[in-house]
Amino acid sequence: MTSLFEEVTPDAPSDVPVRRVSITVNGERRTADIEPRLLLAHMLRQGLNLTGTHTGCDTTNCGACTVLFDGRPVKSCTMLAVQADGHQVTTVEGLATASELHPIQEGFKEEHGLQCGYCTPGMMLTAKALLDENPNPTEDDVRWALSGNLCRCTGYQNIVKAVLWAADKMRNQAD
Numbered sequence: 001m002t003s004l005f006e007e008v009t010p011d012a013p014s015d016v017p018v019r020r021v022s023i024t025v026n027g028e029r030r031t032a033d034i035e036p037r038l039l040l041a042h043m044l045r046q047g048l049n050l051t052g053t054h055t056g057c058d059t060t061n062c063g064a065c066t067v068l069f070d071g072r073p074v075k076s077c078t079m080l081a082v083q084a085d086g087h088q089v090t091t092v093e094g095l096a097t098a099s100e101l102h103p104i105q106e107g108f109k110e111e112h113g114l115q116c117g118y119c120t121p122g123m124m125l126t127a128k129a130l131l132d133e134n135p136n137p138t139e140d141d142v143r144w145a146l147s148g149n150l151c152r153c154t155g156y157q158n159i160v161k162a163v164l165w166a167a168d169k170m171r172n173q174a175d
């Protein structure tokens with residue numbers, strides 16, 4: 001069993017109730033005893049060291065913490081980790097393979113879709129959910145899909161271009 005908080009709360013009081021959960025994260029099943037109040041974002045960042053999941057607002061506004069939950073984008077700052085028990089979670093670390101970037105990551109690189117990069121993991125995962133459902137989105141479709149993700153740097157134009165670039169590449173790969 002992997003203990004998610006072995007390192008961060010080694011001296012946790014024994015009277016804190018815990019619940020055993022098994023969550024498949026980026027294709028790997030992880031099992032741990034966690035406090036029911038633990039947020040999914042904190043479990044990913046502090047428990048599993050998947051720090052690509054960013055937290056910007058903690059109030060469901062910015063989308064920096066977006067991950068895929070059974071393929072659908074969710075804001076992990078407002079979801080309890082216990083709610084993910086038995087489910088699949090994908091973080092930005094799960095997009096690339098050992099040797100290749102995901103086309104969405106390539107698109108952000110090619111179209112300069114980031115500046116500071118804080119919003120980027122959430123943008124990419126929201127884009128992935130969109131392209132999995134709609135491989136041929138219009139610019140409006142992309143803008144609508146990304147409307148729950150805020151970027152303080154780019155003005156969005158290049159982010160939209162990046163997603164359309166990725167859609168094009170993914171369609172060509174599928175042909």
Ligand code: FES
Binds near residue numbers: 058060
């Ligand atoms: S940190 Fe979750 S929406 Fe901003």
Ligand code: FES
Binds near residue numbers: 119120154
């Ligand atoms: S690139 Fe800086 S917040 Fe989006």
